[in-house]
Amino acid sequence: MSLSIDITALPDGHLHFTPSPLAELSAMLHVLGEPGHHPGLHGWVASTAASIAPELSERLSEADFLWRSSRADFLVPGLPGATLADELDAVDRIDDELYVRAAVMMSCGTSRLSHRRDSPLADPVAQERARELALARGPRQADFTDRLFADPPAVRALVRRMLEDCGEAFFTQAWQRVLPDLAADARHKADLLARHGAEEALAAVSPSVALEERADGRRRIVVDKLQDNATRAAAGGVTFIPTAFGYPHLLVVHAAGWRPVVQYPIPEGGLPEPVSLAVMQQRLEALAHPVRLRLARTMARGPHTTGELAAAWHLSAPEVSRHLAVLRRAGLLTTRRRGRYMLYQLDLTSSARLGSDLLEAVLR
Template sequence: MALTIDITGVAQERFLFTPSPLAELTSMLHALSEPGHHPALHGWIAATSASLKPELSERLIEADFLWRSARADFFVPGRPRATLAGELDEVDRFDDDAYVFSALITTSCGSTPLRRLFSRETALELALARGPRQAEFAERLLADPPRVRAWVRRLLEDCEQAFFAESWARVQHQLAADSRHKADLLAHHGLSAMLDAVSPSVSLQDNRIVVDKLQDNATTAHGSGVTFIPSAFGYPHLLVVHAPGWRPVIQYPVAESGLPHPVPLHLVQRRIDALAHPVRRRLARTLARGPHTTGELADAWQLTAPEVSRHLAVLKQAGLVTVSRRGRYVLYQLDLTVCARLGADFVEAILR
């Protein structure tokens, strides 16, 4: 499964690399509303949450479906500006229909059939599933878009004063440097090298940018190009705006020391499938205790050597065992580091 962006005929100068204050603010808001997604930000989340005035916290809860499980597309601009105010001015230029649609039917849940069937009833049903306060907010947005849009803008401006300005000042230079680095990679080493640096989960296949995500969607960059926005608060998410008619945007987490590289979804699945077999789990139990030969494993579990070899091959292909030699003996051992990361890799893959 993957999300693809067709870039046939897109000139190199149409790839844009730049930070976005609005995209980073809504990344922060998502982290505050879903702290379990972002254990690496625990300190920042705890300190920021504790510093918020109760009135602002209540308003954030009221509007959090705009960034909690997914983000409204206009929060990840295709052509970012230097300041939050400048980007909010751009959002104000959207007509009410586009704003309401993007706010209530986000890219991640907005499949083509759902978008065709968009109605007041559909929007309210989706909002109600997120809670009565969100349903009430959606009703107000549908009834009086200008008033609610102004309310949302004031909320984001208050967030800027409360915590965003300080946090943005800390990371904006890092994000700008990362953007320049990606632009240099594209200019001197090509698109494939640049995408590898954006994320191991992003690759070039023929004339398509392929993003390793647990969904099947496609869009095109013909005539517009693609925007790449680095984020210091986005990990482990790899956000892609792919709504029809919108300029495709990829918001990616900047690389940080200590954070593991994302594991491709197909490899996570292969590892889970490998350990689903009861015989391979028994072999893994023995291999976790130390290196063993095929013969030792066969004797320990009353299996034939060919049976053990077949199961070991599956574990090896999944990257779950290491192989070493001791004289004429081939020894297998469970890679405990990889196994210990499997749960986290699975969570990060489905959150990506």
């Protein structure tokens, strides 16, 4: 499964790397709303949540569906500004139709209205459907949707004021701390793009992002995600926004009417490279076979030759070799030679990370 961005007619220079205050604020709000996704930030979550005034905390709770499971597209700017105020001004210039559609997608569930083209403001049928979906998700979403349809400017003003209050409460201090690292990462990616081209720059963004170049000349950015979707980059290009609060997520804005944006976590020391969902599936399927699971348990205790494994489990050597090949392709074995024999052992590091790798892959 993947999400692709067609960049066939786009010069490499139209891939832009830059930090965004609003995107980083929305990443922080997601961390506060879903701390279980970000165990490495529990200390920040605890201290920040304790510092937020109860009144602001209540307002954030009422609107957290805008950034909790995913994020409203207007919270991840395609053209980042220098300050949070600049980016909020740009959001104010978005027409009501586009803003309301993005907000309603969050209150109704991102997957259930994504295919609809009816205007949520002008079409009564689309409004009623949106209300039904919002009510099914909870009273807060239903109330927000009703108020948004009744008076879009008032709701937009409330959301902006809430984000501005977050700036004063906790964002400004955190932003000043992380901005140097974000800016340095963006400069590094831009330098890779200029010197070595899009393929190397995209590979540096994440192992889950790749450039696909077809024989017919078509080019597209392919992102490992839990949905199959496609979009096309317009003349303006594609924006890549580094974040210090995003790991393990790889957020992509791809809805019609919005410039494609990829928000990616900057590298952190000590964290392993992310594993793709395809690799995770391969590893789980490799271990799901009862014979391979027995062999894995044996090799977890120490290195074994093919003959030793065959004797231990009353299997033929060719049969053991076939199972070992599956485990090796899945990256679950290490090997070393002893004379004319090859010794196989379970890779305890990759095996120990199966649970966390799976969680990160599905959260990506």
